[in-house]
Each structure stands twice: as C-alpha cells, then as structure tokens.
Amino acid sequence: MSDVTDLPLIGAAALRARSAARVLRTLPTDVKDAALAAMADALVARSDEVLAANAADIEAAAAAGTPDSILDRLRLDAGRVAGVAAALRELVALPDPVGDVVRGSRLPNGLQLRQVRVPLGVVGIVYEARPNVTVDAAGLCLKSGNAALLRGSASAFRTNTALVAILTETAEKSGLPAGSVELLPADRASVGELLNARGLVDVVIPRGGASLIERVVRESTVPVIETGVGNCHVYVDASADAAMAEAIVLNSKTHRVSVCNSAETLLVHRDVPFLPRLLGALAGAGVALHGDESARAAHEGVVPATDEDWATEYLSMDMAVRVVDDLPAALEHIARWGSGHSEAIVADSASAIADFTAGVDAAAVLVNASTRFTDGGEFGFGAEIGISTQKLHARGPLGLPELTSTTYVVTGSGHTR
Amino acid sequence: MSDVTDLPLIGAAALRARSAARVLRTLPTDVKDAALAAMADALVARSDEVLAANAADIEAAAAAGTPDSILDRLRLDAGRVAGVAAALRELVALPDPVGDVVRGSRLPNGLQLRQVRVPLGVVGIVYEARPNVTVDAAGLCLKSGNAALLRGSASAFRTNTALVAILTETAEKSGLPAGSVELLPADRASVGELLNARGLVDVVIPRGGASLIERVVRESTVPVIETGVGNCHVYVDASADAAMAEAIVLNSKTHRVSVCNSAETLLVHRDVPFLPRLLGALAGAGVALHGDESARAAHEGVVPATDEDWATEYLSMDMAVRVVDDLPAALEHIARWGSGHSEAIVADSASAIADFTAGVDAAAVLVNASTRFTDGGEFGFGAEIGISTQKLHARGPLGLPELTSTTYVVTGSGHTR
Numbered sequence: 132m133s134d135v136t137d138l139p140l141i142g143a144a145a146l147r148a149r150s151a152a153r154v155l156r157t158l159p160t161d162v163k164d165a166a167l168a169a170m171a172d173a174l175v176a177r178s179d180e181v182l183a184a185n186a187a188d189i190e191a192a193a194a195a196g197t198p199d200s201i202l203d204r205l206r207l208d209a210g211r212v213a214g215v216a217a218a219l220r221e222l223v224a225l226p227d228p229v230g231d232v233v234r235g236s237r238l239p240n241g242l243q244l245r246q247v248r249v250p251l252g253v254v255g256i257v258y259e260a261r262p263n264v265t266v267d268a269a270g271l272c273l274k275s276g277n278a279a280l281l282r283g284s285a286s287a288f289r290t291n292t293a294l295v296a297i298l299t300e301t302a303e304k305s306g307l308p309a310g311s312v313e314l315l316p317a318d319r320a321s322v323g324e325l326l327n328a329r330g331l332v333d334v335v336i337p338r339g340g341a342s343l344i345e346r347v348v349r350e351s352t353v354p355v356i357e358t359g360v361g362n363c364h365v366y367v368d369a370s371a372d373a374a375m376a377e378a379i380v381l382n383s384k385t386h387r388v389s390v391c392n393s394a395e396t397l398l399v400h401r402d403v404p405f406l407p408r409l410l411g412a413l414a415g416a417g418v419a420l421h422g423d424e425s426a427r428a429a430h431e432g433v434v435p436a437t438d439e440d441w442a443t444e445y446l447s448m449d450m451a452v453r454v455v456d457d458l459p460a461a462l463e464h465i466a467r468w469g470s471g472h473s474e475a476i477v478a479d480s481a482s483a484i485a486d487f488t489a490g491v492d493a494a495a496v497l498v499n500a501s502t503r504f505t506d507g508g509e510f511g512f513g514a515e516i517g518i519s520t521q522k523l524h525a526r527g528p529l530g531l532p533e534l535t536s537t538t539y540v541v542t543g544s545g546h547t548r
Numbered sequence: 549m550s551d552v553t554d555l556p557l558i559g560a561a562a563l564r565a566r567s568a569a570r571v572l573r574t575l576p577t578d579v580k581d582a583a584l585a586a587m588a589d590a591l592v593a594r595s596d597e598v599l600a601a602n603a604a605d606i607e608a609a610a611a612a613g614t615p616d617s618i619l620d621r622l623r624l625d626a627g628r629v630a631g632v633a634a635a636l637r638e639l640v641a642l643p644d645p646v647g648d649v650v651r652g653s654r655l656p657n658g659l660q661l662r663q664v665r666v667p668l669g670v671v672g673i674v675y676e677a678r679p680n681v682t683v684d685a686a687g688l689c690l691k692s693g694n695a696a697l698l699r700g701s702a703s704a705f706r707t708n709t710a711l712v713a714i715l716t717e718t719a720e721k722s723g724l725p726a727g728s729v730e731l732l733p734a735d736r737a738s739v740g741e742l743l744n745a746r747g748l749v750d751v752v753i754p755r756g757g758a759s760l761i762e763r764v765v766r767e768s769t770v771p772v773i774e775t776g777v778g779n780c781h782v783y784v785d786a787s788a789d790a791a792m793a794e795a796i797v798l799n800s801k802t803h804r805v806s807v808c809n810s811a812e813t814l815l816v817h818r819d820v821p822f823l824p825r826l827l828g829a830l831a832g833a834g835v836a837l838h839g840d841e842s843a844r845a846a847h848e849g850v851v852p853a854t855d856e857d858w859a860t861e862y863l864s865m866d867m868a869v870r871v872v873d874d875l876p877a878a879l880e881h882i883a884r885w886g887s888g889h890s891e892a893i894v895a896d897s898a899s900a901i902a903d904f905t906a907g908v909d910a911a912a913v914l915v916n917a918s919t920r921f922t923d924g925g926e927f928g929f930g931a932e933i934g935i936s937t938q939k940l941h942a943r944g945p946l947g948l949p950e951l952t953s954t955t956y957v958v959t960g961s962g963h964t965r
Contacts, residue, residue, distance in 0.1 A: 157906050236928065242917060244927060251939050252909070329765075333929030333939055348746075348769055355771075375962040382964035395634045396834050494668070500659060509965070510661060511653065512958070522668050522750050522953035523771045524941035529772055536939035539927070540905055543917030545792040547799035548926070 138322045141280070143307055145331040147310030148253045149276035154308040155276045158159045160227040163274055166305035171219035173301040174266065174294070178212040184293035185262065192286045200446050204261045205287055205352045218514040222274045229534045234531045243542040248535040249438045250276030252333035255325045257347065258284045259339035260262050262290040266475035269298050269312045269515040273533040276313050280324055280332060285317035302405045328352040336529070338517040340442070356524055356533075358517030359392030361472035362444045366461045366487065367409070368400040368478035375499065376405070379399040379414050382501040383475060386414050389446050391518060393475050396441060396451040398461045400482065401425065410452065416456040418450050441468040458483055462490040473497060473505040473521045494527040496518055555745055557738045558697070562748040564727030571725040572666050572693045577644040580691055583722035588636040591683065591711070594700045601710035602679065609703045617806040617863050621678045621705055632683040635931040638715060638745040639691045642930045645949045646693045660959040665952040667693030672742045673933065674699045674764065680705040683933040686715050691945045692951035695728050696785045699742055702734035708893035713879040743768040753946070755934040758861070773941055775934030778808030779861045779891035780919045782840035783878045783904065784826070784897035791896045792869035792916065793822070794829050799918040802833050802891060806863050808935060809890050811924045812859060813868040815878045818842065827869065835867050842871035858885040875900055879907040890914060890922040911937055911944040937957040 135142040155163075174181065185207040192205055228248045235245040254277045257334035258264045265281055284293040293312040300313055315321045326335060329352045334500040337347040344357055363382050367376045381442045385392035397413075399406055410420060410430035420426065421440040422433040434454065441464070465474055475497035476487040486495050495505040505527065507515025512530030519525045525533035531542045572580075576834070583917060585649040591598065602624040609622055645665045647914055652662040653734075657828025671694045675681045682698055689696035700708040712731040719728055732738045745767045753773045754764040782800050784793045800811035816823055827837060827847035837843065838857045839850040850869065857868040872878045882891055891905040892914035907914050912922040922944065927946030936942045942950035 156909075159680075238926070238928060240927075242921060249909070265666050352765055356940070372962070378962060378964050386965050406706055478549060491953060491955075492573075492666070495956040495958060498957070498959040500958050500963040503965045504659060504960075504963065505956070506957055509655070509659075511655060513549070521771060524951050527663075527956045536943050538908075538910065539912040539922070539944045540915065541912060541921055542915040543921075545789070545795060546917040546921065547795050547916055548803050548920045 134197055139415060140318060141315050141324045142327065144280060144313040144315060145253065145328050146355065148280050148313050149317045149331055149362065151308040151310035152250065152252045152483045153202065154279040155273070155278060155311060156252075158276065158307070160308050162231075163276070166302050166307050167219050167223050167270055167274060169305045170298050171303045172215040173297050174212060174216040174219070177297050178209055180297070181212055181293045182207060182209065184289040184517065188287055188289045197258050197286065201286075203389050204259075204292075207262060207290065209369050212265060214262045216533050218267055218508075219270045220512045222531075224533060225274070227274065228321070233537055241543070242546055245540045246537050247499070248532070248541055249538050250371050251534060251536050253278045253280060253331065255280040255282065255335040255345065255353065256532065257325065257337045257339070258321055259284045259343065262287045262294060264338060265291045265314075266287045266298065267292045269295070269512055271531060272517050273302070273307065273311060273536055275531045277534055278313070280313050280315055280325065282315040282321055283317060322346070322495055323350065326353055329353050331518045356471050356517070356529065357521040358519050358529070360389050360444060360466060360470045360520060361393070361476070361518070362396070362442070362470040363392060363394045363473045364396045364398055364465050364469060365394045365477065366398040366458075366465075367400060367403055368458065368476060368480060368483045369400040370480035370483055371477040372404065372479060373405040374407065376403075377409055379475065379477050379499070380409060381412060381416055381503050383503060384413065384418055385448065385452050386501070386503050391441045391444075392502050393446070393506075394428045394475070395443065395445050396452070396453065396468070398464055399426075399452065399454050400458070400461070401454050401456055406454070413450060417544070420450055420452055421454035423454060426452040437516065444470070459485055462487070464493060465493075469493060473502040475502050477498065494518060552748070555741045557735060558732050558741045558745065560752045561727075561730040561732060562697060562745050565730050565929040566748055567671045568725040568727035569667065569695040572690070572695060572728060573669075573718065574631045575693065575724070577646075579723050580641045580644065580693070582693045583719050583724050584636050584640050584687055584691060584933060586722045587715050587718045591629060591633040591636070593713050595626055598629055598707065598710045598716070599606040599624060599626065603706055605706045608696065614703065618703075618924065621676075622707075624707065626681055628680060631836045633681045635684055636687045639687050639948075642948060644691065647782040647950050650954055657963065659963055663954050664957055666955050668951060668953050668955070670695045670697060670748065670751045672697040672699065672752040672770065674739055674742065674747070674752065674754045674756065674760065676701045676760065678724055679711060681755060682708045682711045682731075683868075685717065685933050686712070687933055688933050688948060688951055690724065690728060694951055695730070697730050697742065699732040699738055700734065705734045708789070713936055723932070726794050739763070740767060743770055748769050753959070773934070773946065774938040775936050776808050776945070777861060777887045777937060778810070778935070779813070779859070779885060779887040779888045780809060780811045780892070781813045781815055781882050781886060782811045782892045782894065782919065783815040783875075783882075784817060784820055785896035785897060786817040787900055788820065788894040789896060790822040790825065793820075794826055796892065796894050796916070796918050797826060798829060798833055800920060801830065801835055801867050802865065803918070803920050804867055808861070809919050810863070810893070811867070811919045812860065812862050813870065815869045815871065815881055815886070816843075816871050817875070818871050818873055818877070822873070823847075830867060835865050837867055837869055839869035840871060843869040861887070866895070875903055875965050879904070881929050882908060882910075885912060889935065892917065892919050911935060928930050
C-alpha cells in the first residue's frame with residue numbers, strides 16, 4: 132500500500148474516501164437513491180451558485196485564449212444544470228448492480244458457488260473541462276457503492292468546487308458517509324499522486340485527450356480504464372444508399388464536433404457514384420475537407436491530406452476523406468489509424484456488413500447508424516463515466532455494472548479437497 | 549503502437565502472434581476444438597520428449613540448489629503430462645465464449661444493440677516454474693480465439709520448448725495459423741520488452757510471486773491482470789464445530805503447500821475452546837507454527853510470530869497463528885495483511901457468516917470450505933490461466949470468458965441523432 136505521507140496533496144482526501152468506501156460497500160439501495168434524488172433537487176435549487184462559479188471560470192478561460200471547442204465543453208447554463216440533475220434522477224431509476232449474482236451454481240461436490248457484484252472501492256477520475264462529468268461521475272460512483280476522487284481541470288475548478296459543495300452537503304444530510312465524494316486540487320502534481328496511490332485507490336479513469344491518457348498509462352501503478360480518444364471513421368460501401376450515407380456522414384461529423392464519438396475520417400469505396408454530392412453536402416454544412424487525390428478530384432476546395440490527418444482527432448469542423456479500393460482496404464485503414472472507439476459502415480450488402488462487423492476491432496461498430504450513438508445515455512445505461520477504448524474490464528460506455536468488481540462466495544458444510 | 553525495432557528479443561514473435569490473432573479472431577469453434585484434441589493426443593504420444601527435457605531441467609535446477617517447493621512445481625511425470633492433456637480435452641467440451649451475446653436489446657428509437665464477446669487478441673503470460681501453465685495457457689488462449697505469447701522461467705526452458713514444439717506443430721497441422729503460440733526467450737530483458745509492447749500485445753498476465761507481480765505492475769504500459777499472490781487466511785469463529793474446523797484448517801494448509809490457494813495464517817476467536825487440539829493436529833501433521841502469545845500458551849513449540857509472518861506467503865509447511873478478540877478484529881487483520889485472494893470462515897453462526905462475507909474484500913470468500921477450492925477446475929471453468937487478485941476485468945479464477953473483451957454492434961436503418 133502507498134504511504135500516505137508521500138501524498139501531500141491528495142492523501143487526506145484518499146483516506147477519507149477509503150473510509151467512506153467501507154461504509155458505501157454495504158449501504159442499502161434506498162439510502163443511495165434518496166441521496167441521489169436529493170442531490171438532483173439541490174443542484175436545481177442552487178443552480179445560481181453553480182452558474183456564477185461557471186461564469187467566472189468561462190471568463191478566465193476566454194481571457195486566457197481558450198479555443199471555442201473547449202469553452203463549449205466548459206460552459207454551463209440553466210438547461211445544462213437541469214440536464215445533469217435529470218441524469219442523477221435517471222440513476223435512481225436504474226437497478227443497483229451491487230449484490231447481483233452474476234452466476235451461481237451447485238457444484239457436483241455440493242459446494243454452492245455464487246459470483247456476486249461488489250463495488251470497486253475508491254474510483255479516481257481525471258478529466259478535462261466538462262463540469263457535467265463532476266456530477267455524472269459522482270452519481271455513478273455513489274449508486275454503484277464507490278467513493279469518488281474527482282480531479283477536474285484547473286479551468287473548471289470554481290465550477291467543480293461549487294458542484295461538489297452542493298453534492299457533498301446534500302449527500303451527508305441524506306446519510307452518506309463523509310468522504311464519499313472528494314474534489315482533488317487541480318495541480319499537475321495531484322494527478323501524479325493519484326496515479327501512485329496504489330492500495331488507497333482501486334482504479335483510475337482518465338477522461339480526456341490523447342496526452343492525458345498517455346501520461347496516465349505510462350505513470351500509473353493503480354489499474355486504469357482508458358477512455359475518450361475517438362478517432363472514428365464512417366465507411367461508405369459501394370452498396371450504400373446515397374441519401375442514407377449523406378445523412379449518417381453529416382450527423383456523425385457535425386451533430387456535435389467536440390465529443391469523442393464524432394467522426395473524423397470518411398472512407399469511401401471507389402465505386403460509390405455519389406462522392407461529389409456527399410462532399411458537396413459536407414462542404415455546404417461548413418466542414419473543411421482534407422482528402423486524398425481521388426477526393427480532391429471529386430470536389431473543389433479539398434486540401435491535401437497527410438498521415439497527420441488520418442491520425443488526428445480534430446474535434447472541430449474538419450474531416451479527412453479517403454477513397455479506398457475495397458472493404459479490406461477500409462479495414463486496414465481503420466486498424467492502422469483508429470483508436471478503437473466507434474466505426475460505422477453505411478451499406479446495403481449483408482456480406483459487406485458482416486465482413487466489416489467481424490473485421491473491426493473497436494468498442495462499437497455501427498451499421499447504418501451515426502457514430503454519435505455510442506453513448507451511455509443512448510444505450511439506455513443512464514449517465515456514463517466515459518467510453519472505454521481498452522479491451523480489459525469494460526469496453527464502450529461505462530455504466531453502473533462497469534463500476535463494480537465481483538467476489539466468489541463459496542459455501543460448503545465442511546468441504547475439503 | 550510500439551516500434552518493433554525496440555523489441556529485439558520478442559518483436560518477431562509478437563508480430564507473428566498479432567498476425568495469427570487476426571485469423572484466430574474469426575476461426576470456427578470446431579476448428580479450434582479439433583486442434584485442441586489433436587494437441588492433447590500429441591502430448592501423450594510424445595510425452596517421452598517432454599519428460600526427457602523436464603529431467604534435464606530438474607537436474608540443472610537441483611544442482612543449482614533450488615528449494616523443494618520450486619522443484620515440485622517444475623517436475624513433470626507421465627501422470628502430470630496426462631493431466632495437462634486431459635485439461636486440454638476438457639476445454640474442447642467447454643462452450644466457446646467468442647460470439648456470445650452478453651446483452652442485447654432494441655432501443656426505443658429502433659436501433660438494435662448487441663454486446664458481443666470477441667477475443668482479446670494477443671495475450672502475454674509471464675510465469676514461473678510450473679510447465680503445466682505452458683499447456684493450460686496455450687489451450688485457454690486458443691479456445692478463446694487469442695494468440696499466446698508465453699514467457700516461462702529459465703529453469704523450465706527445456707521443458708517449455710519441448711511442449712511448445714509439440715503444441716505448435718500439431719496446431720498448424722490442424723489449421724491454426726503460425727504464430728498462435730509463441731515461446732519467448734527466458735532472458736530477464738524479454739519480460740521488459742513484453743511489458744512495453746503496447747499495441748502489439750493486448751494484455752499481460754503475470755503468474756508468479758510477489759516480486760514478479762510488483763515488477764510487472766510498475767513497468768508495464770500494456771494492461772495487466774494481476775494473479776497469484778495468495779496470503780490466505782482461515783478464520784475459526786467461536787461458533788465453529790471442532791472437527792469441521794480441524795479438517796478445513798488442515799486441508800487448507802497441508803493439501804498442497806506450494807500453491808497460491810493454500811492457507812498461510814490461522815485466525816482463531818479467543819472463545820474457541822479447542823485451540824490446543826487444533827494446534828496439536830497441525831503440529832502432528834508436520835506444520836511449523838508461528839504464533840502470538842495466546843497461541844504459544846495453547847501449544848508448546850509455537851515460535852513467536854512477527855509482522856513478517858503475517859505478511860508472508862510461506863508456500864511451505866509453516867503457518868502463522870493469531871488469536872483475535874472478535875470477528876471485526878479478524879476482518880481488520882485480513883484487510884491489513886491479506887492479498888485479496890481467498891479467505892475462509894469456519895462458523896455455525898449465520899450472522900458471523902454474513903458479517904464475514906460482507907466484510908471481506910477478496911476474490912473468494914469460503915464458508916465452511918477449504919481455501920483450496922478457489923480454482924478454475926474446482927469451479928467447473930476448466931483449466932485456468934491464473935487466479936486474479938485484482939478488481940478490474942476479472943477476479944478469481946480466469947477461465948475462458950475472462951480471456952475475452954466485447955464489442956457493441958449497433959444496427960440501424962439510417963439512424964441519426
């Protein structure tokens with residue numbers, strides 16, 4: 132176990148969380164649900180406090196020259212506060228995974244075997260900007276019986292402080308232990324401490340850009356669930372319907388550009404006859420196109436794409452376009468450049484759909500649907516703590532069951548081997 | 549992705565495995581099963597080759613002064629070879645997890661959502677001594693559609709080379725791709741390369757002692773499933789039956805001392821009247837006892853226990869003994885010193901059993917049963933690749949489903965948000 136004296140910035144909070152986790156572990160569902168409902172009410176009732184803090188964060192960030200896509204992530208308004216409160220209420224309606232028997236059997240020798248869901252314990256979350264994550268993460272952790280150590284970005288620190296004050300005051304009044312939700316200092320060093328609080332923290336979930344993920348994976352001795360980097364592709368097959376392809380590509384790219392499930396690269400089969408029209412529609416919607424030679428031949432104003440374009444998660448109104456000879460070439464491009472998040476195919480050929488689905492190794496494969504559907508809310512899981520792009524533990528949207536572990540309970544009557 | 553030129557020892561093997569994994573991913577179950585059956589037959593038919601190689605390993609290890617408990621792990625005989633072959637045949641009978649739909653639903657908007665099991669890809673296993681792991685690991689990986697990169701210990705290198713030669717020759721004759729099973733060099737540096745082959749290797753599973761696990765956790769940028777360290781306890785409650793307690797404690801300690809699910813520490817409630825008889829039975833079975841003052845007062849010849857005894861996974865005929873005031877004190881001892889593997893209670897009190905089961909945070913809790921039952925074979929999972937002591941992904945015996953990830957397949961008909 133880590134020595135708390137090595138953790139000057141987060142040690143006290145981590146110990147409080149550890150102690151809270153022992154209580155949360157066996158807390159009845161109705162107590163947790165009542166606390167979540169009260170927290171939702173309190174957020175709405177006290178949204179003025181949140182919005183004042185957020186306005187100060189936004190002003191400081193804008194003055195520091197923060198780009199618009201980041202300001203969009205940072206900004207709250209009454210509607211968004213009501214939205215995060217609604218997400219808490221949705222959690223109340225979702226089943227509590229703790230205590231679920233995942234599998235159970237009576238073994239031939241008479242032993243009773245049950246695999247039971249238990250909370251992970253203390254969950255550390257490192258995230259950038261978006262303050263709604265503060266509430267979503269706290270709610271998901273509490274409902275699944277975990278204590279939450281939240282390390283948000285410095286740019287949202289005033290907003291997060293206001294949110295966590297409301298959440299913790301309400302939680303404690305509702306019978307949850309102190310330490311159930313802790314906001315960590317936004318220093319760079321606090322991340323390092325969190326990543327090495329082995330024994331005090333059970334899992335760290337980074338939610339942010341590639342450089343954050345890279346740092347966490349490199350430094351952490353605490354187990355990690357990677358989330359968030361989405362270099363997503365839409366592949367338009369030769370068998371695709373023109374109108375459907377246009378709708379899905381436009382939606383995947385432009386519905387909300389600053390999120391991880393938006394599309395960044397368009398791959399088009401060389402036999403698709405409507406490429407000029409498709410690129411024209413994208414350009415008409417304000418998308419800046421970066422393409423290979425065939426794409427540039429199909430539409431004026433497409434700038435040349437380089438390997439950097441294939442690799443980039445733009446998070447902006449830019450899209451890379453490549454014309455491929457066949458479906459295997461599209462799969463190869465995705466295997467080489469994709470981040471294992473969401474990959475879509477638009478096609479009417481059942482064999483093309485089957486080959487694409489079998490050939491793509493990603494958290495989600497979308498068939499004739501927008502990449503924007505890879506989302507815990509859209510999947511019916513309630514709020515999500517992130518979208519895992521790793522293969523271990525959980526892949527795709529992280530809902531409540533993904534925030535638990537299990538214990539095997541083996542019951543005998545004096546059984547020996 | 550890792551640069552293969554940085555991996556002089558394992559790069560070529562990792563690339564072969566990566567390429568094999570793409571084929572294994574979609575290989576039909578009957579092809580995999582036929583290969584496993586043929587591998588089992590070949591191991592038995594060619595067991596002379598294996599035993600000759602093993603005799604050379606044993607001779608060299610004994611000459612180097614290797615302790616008996618390690619020699620026991622290293623040694624194969626015709627019976628043990630038949631045993632690993634039988635484990636491969638049991639895998640044939642187990643269901644293939646690949647393609648299983650873990651959950652599926654039709655969303656309100658008409659989208660079809662299916663979460664489908666897929667192989668992890670390339671699985672690296674680092675293990676010590678026991679050559680049966682070579683066969684178990686290869687079999688489990690292949691049945692679950694994964695390629696296996698095996699890094700066994702130097703002391704078993706001749707045995708492992710013989711085993712892998714038989715496995716790979718048979719596998720390729722049965723239609724499995726080259727690279728499905730690769731034995732890595734036993735240098736210390738090959739472990740370091742494996743731990744940093746991010747992008748080429750999907751998961752590393754260390755199977756061995758505390759120092760190996762520690763190194764893997766510290767160095768690895770590839771996701772890890774920790775296994776193997778078992779500092780397991782048996783707690784004898786005041787309500788326990790004397791004969792049952794004696795049978796379970798003796799079995800947990802002495803049935804096979806060199807394995808991770810054997811017990812290392814006995815915790816006894818101070819009101820248990822039969823402590824002298826229990827300690828006498830252990831001593832009579834040849835167990836060297838290390839105890840606190842109360843234990844020493846109950847039986848002659850108990851040497852004083854220190855904190856090191858509470859912390860040690862003996863893997864020998866030694867046992868630490870502590871008398872505790874009550875069940876919470878036993879839970880506190882286990883939380884402080886346990887490794888999260890297997891914790892047993894012997895009790896007749898339902899409330900004591902419930903408190904123990906709720907209070908212990910471990911892979912397995914055994915109620916009135918020996919710790920030796922925490923085992924993939926005993927649980928009916930077939931051969932196991934190890935026993936996970938971490939909370940993420942899989943906890944407890946790692947069977948076939950634990951060697952898979954999932955993909956969400958989302959099917960629409962032109963759906964956009």
